[in-house]
Each structure stands twice: as C-alpha cells, then as structure tokens.
Amino acid sequence: MSRTYLVIAEHRDGKLRQVALEALQAALLSSSEGDSFTAAILGGEGTAALAEELAGYPVSQIHLLEADGLNAYNPEAYAAALLPLLDAVRPDAVFLGHTAIGRDLAPTLAARLQAGQLSDVVAIERTGDEVSFTRPLYAGKAFEKRSFASFPWVVTVRPNNLPAAAPAENGRRADIVRTDVAAPASLRTVVKEVVRKTSGKVDLSEAKIIVSGGRGVKSADGFKPLEELASLLNGAVGASRGACDAGYCDYGMQIGQTGKVVTPEVYIACGISGAIQHLAGMSGSRVIIAINKDPEAPIFKVADYGIVGDLFEVVPLLTQEFRKALA
Template identity: 40%
Template sequence: MDILTLGEIKNQKLTRASLEVLSEAKRLANGKKVINVLIGNNLKDFSALISSYGASEILLIEDPSLGEFNSQSYSEILVNIIKEKKPALFLLPANIHGKEIAALVSAKLEISLISDCTDLKIKDNLLEYIHPIYSGKVIAAYQSLTSFQAAALRPNIFPLIEENPNNQAQIIHLSFIPQDNLKIKLLEVLKPKEETLEISEARIIVSGGRGLKEAENFKLLEELAEVLGAAVGASRLAVDAGWRDHQYQVGQTGKVVSPDLYIACGISGAIQHLVGMSSSKCIIAINKDPEANIFKVANYGIVGDLFEVVPLLTEEFKKILTN
C-alpha cells in the first residue's frame, strides 16, 4: 500500500510534525512506497532529511508563488498528485494548515477524512483509526471501508523513527503553472511581537492561567521555560485578559498539544482546557486549591502558591540542568 505524505516547512525548517507523519507512514508502509510531497520555494535542502526518514520518493513542487501557504493552490496540486499516484492513504499533520488542506482535498476527491487522529493501525488488511471526540470525553475507533482514505495526525503523538542517512529517495521535480483563478490572496504575514517557541511543536510547555493574576507575572513562567527549553502556553481566561496572545492558548478554542511534559500553573482544569492538553505524556499541576479539577489528569500535583513554587522549581532545575 503506497502512502502519500505532505511535508511542511516553517521558518525554513521541516516541522517535527511532518517527520512524525513520515515516521508513521514508514511504519505502516510495510515495504510499499512512502511518497512525500513538498510544496513551496527553494526546497532542495530538505530532501536529505526527508530521505533519512524513509521516503522512497520525494515530489518537489517549487515556485516563488508557493513560498507562502495558499490552501487553494496547495490542495489543487495534491488532488492532481493523488489522482495520478493513486496511493492507499494520504497522511499529513493535524495542525492549522494541515487540517485546512486535509478538508479541501477530501472534499474535492469525495473521500473520507479522519482528522486529529491519535492512533492508526492495519487490522485484517483494513485501516483502523482512533480519534478523540466530544472534547476528548469519548475516544472513537473507525475502520476504513474504502480503498483510499485521508488522515490528519495529531502532532507530538506519533514517535519518530530512527534516521537512516543511507536511504536514498528518488527526487522528482513536478512543474507548476501558477493559477490565475485564485480565490484568496495572501496580503501580509503578521509575525508575533516576540519570537517564542510554537506550542504545538514544543516538547515541554509551561502554561499559565488566571491564577497568575496579571500579565507581568508570566515572567515567572518564562524564566522556568527558558531553563527547561520550553514554550509558554496559556488558558483562555489568561488570553481573554490580554496577558498572552491567542496563538499560545491551549484548549478547545485554542490549540491541542501533546508535549512530553505539560506544567499547568494556576489553571483550574476546565474541560475546554483539558481537551487541549490531556494527551500530554506527563502533566504537573500547580494549584493552591487541592480540589482543582486539573489534579484529576495530573501525574504529579503540587498544592501550593505558584508564586512560591514556580521560582523554586526554576532554581532547582537550573542547578540540575546547568551542572
């Protein structure tokens, strides 16, 4: 069963989520081809890395007009490739761009799509998918009954395979004629005020809620995050209060994250927050209320005042990690 995957470039780097998708494709391919598509501008530098993650073919579609993401152009390119290559499965990351493309491609091809998939396996020659629904309260298992299916994989869930620098993928350049019927045009990319780690890619996240009381107090979390090499996230109430930008919001109306370690500081653990972080591999909660809901999903709980606990953690981690 050939598998088509989509690579994604951000800040001139292949995202970890794309490598996870490639890794999962390689695990499922069972000797069949993994074909990775890369769309953008100046793409040749990425081929070696994609190859080392087991791709058999790399399709490069390069054009200056593709340098910035455009869902219409990207999805039309993918639809044409899928029609020609006829893979059994199309995998891509379930992040902002990936989810948009997955929906467009599936609609255009009239195929089913499993979005935000957290597990994928082949049983009796049929694909089975796991996908959390109802804000993560229910885990749904699906079985594919069609010969072709698309799935967007939740980032930070699927482990990376070991790189094999000896693997040599075949590199194929496909031509692209810029379309003149674009319905959307990118005018400007608004960069965040300060460059901080992107939460959906981070392995460690230190997150703050209303317990932080004011924007300036996020500095405490930034200090801890710097020592740990972590990103700083926030609950919706912290975002609504204007303490943090929306791009750092974790939860139902923010981002779904699955880091190795999630440290929740002054966050009560409302269901809309839990749906965004409960698949983290290890959760530490710091809250002064021993009854706080967040402790129900935490692996480790610290009942205490975050204004005392967080600086102590920063000090201790600094001692351990800098020695």
C-alpha cells in the first residue's frame, strides 16, 4: 500500500530554509518504494519563486498557498490555510522543521489528523517496514528511539542533523497547484510588523559555524570581534544567558536550555564558562572550540580544542589567520 508524505516547507527572507530540505529528506528516509511526496509552501506575494525552486526536488506536487495574511507566521492564519489542505490530501505523514514555527504548528496538524507526533528528531532508520526515530532527552544527555504504531504521523526534524534532500534526477519537476487562501473571517491576532533584533545574515539554528560570547565579552562592544570572525566564516553569532542577562545582546541570540538548541559543524565559545544550562544548547556541535582565561572553566571538559587566553587577544588573531587562509 502506497503512502502520501507531506512536507511543510519553511522559508525566510525570500529563500527556502535549509531545514525544509532536511524535512524532505526525513520523509524520503521514512518511506518505502511506491510512496508519493508532496509539499506545501505558505506565504504572500513572491512565494511562487520558492515553489519553482522546490519543484526541482523529488516531490510530485507542490501546493502553493498564497494570501497577504501569510507574509509572516500567524498560528491562526496558517492553520486556516493548512487544515483544508489536510482534509483534501489526507497525508499519511507530515514532516516539518523543529523550528519556532514547526514546534507551534505541528500539534495543530496532529490534532486535525488524529495523528501521533514525534518532535525534535535527529536520526531516522528504516528496517523492513519498521521506521525508528531517534530524539534527544534530558538536554542531550540521553537518546531514545521511537516508532509509530500506526499512521498517520507528524514529525518535526531538528535542523543540521539530517542531510538536505538532493535535487530530483533527470531534471524532473513537480506540478505546482496554486491556491488563493481567503483570510479567516476573524483573527484574534494580526502580525503588523516583524522587528529583528539579532544580527547576522545566517540563521542561528541553521548555521554551520557559530561564534558565541558569554559574560567574558564584558560589554555589547565586546561582541564586535566575534561578529567580525563570524562574518568572515559565514557563520552566526550566539550568546550565553549570562551575556543576555547582562544586557550585552538580545535574547534572540541566546543558546542554551532556555534559548536555542544548535548543532553546528563548529562552535567557538568565547568567554563562556560552560554552565550546564548552556551546554544543553550546544553540546551536540560537531567540533567545539573554547576560548577562556580560566584553565579550570567547565567548558574545557566538553571542548575538542581549548585555548587558555584573553578572547580579546585570541579572537583577532584567529580572524587574522583565517583571513590569510581564505585569501
């Protein structure tokens, strides 16, 4: 029996998010021969170009849901657009990124489908007809494997843990079904404007390289060397809660148990002592580099490489050497 898999493709600033392609890869890994794949993209004017881009990937159909009220994420507006699509497509499984939007939207979709839900999946294995999903527990100290007893499913995928789906072979392109979505009669909330306080061109949750600062940066100006290094490496700048609480940066940059959970290829911790709450948000990084004046700082226990020194001396030297290497 063939199954239908639906991927909700997120986008930001006119570009498909990397996690959208990772969610598609998750659907591909969970499927068997003969299954079909469809995707949904929600947005306002200009979203059609994203649908054209996604059409080059291994999906058979893309549902383009357009409305002025979908320019920015609004739970009520997104639900009003997606629920009729769920009723029409009746997917056996829905995959989303484990992002702020995915975490908020997935329970609504699961309730409508009367589906089981698994969140924050970091690995998928298929053995015969059995599909197991791995997700972290206790801030990454343990992992569990779960599988669904029956269809339908709703699954959210943690960014930067699964590879992105590759473009379709032989130049195949998906059909795009365009649907103009009528605004709901009444909305309890309306998004008038989105104000971004975080700096940097790279999304923190999807960044391959993160340069993060703690209380050791001493001030808002102390982040400037970190921003220069991150910009050079095409990375993002993060922060510990201590730095955020001290007013050195916005809470949107916070990494840790009460902030964002990140899994970059390289995590450079500058002036961060390594409190357990911060480690919960970054201990899954592939390579951790710690820079701290205190040789006894807990961050060195989890770091792959440690530099004992003043970050205001070390970071500019690193920037200088990276600039030479990249030249």
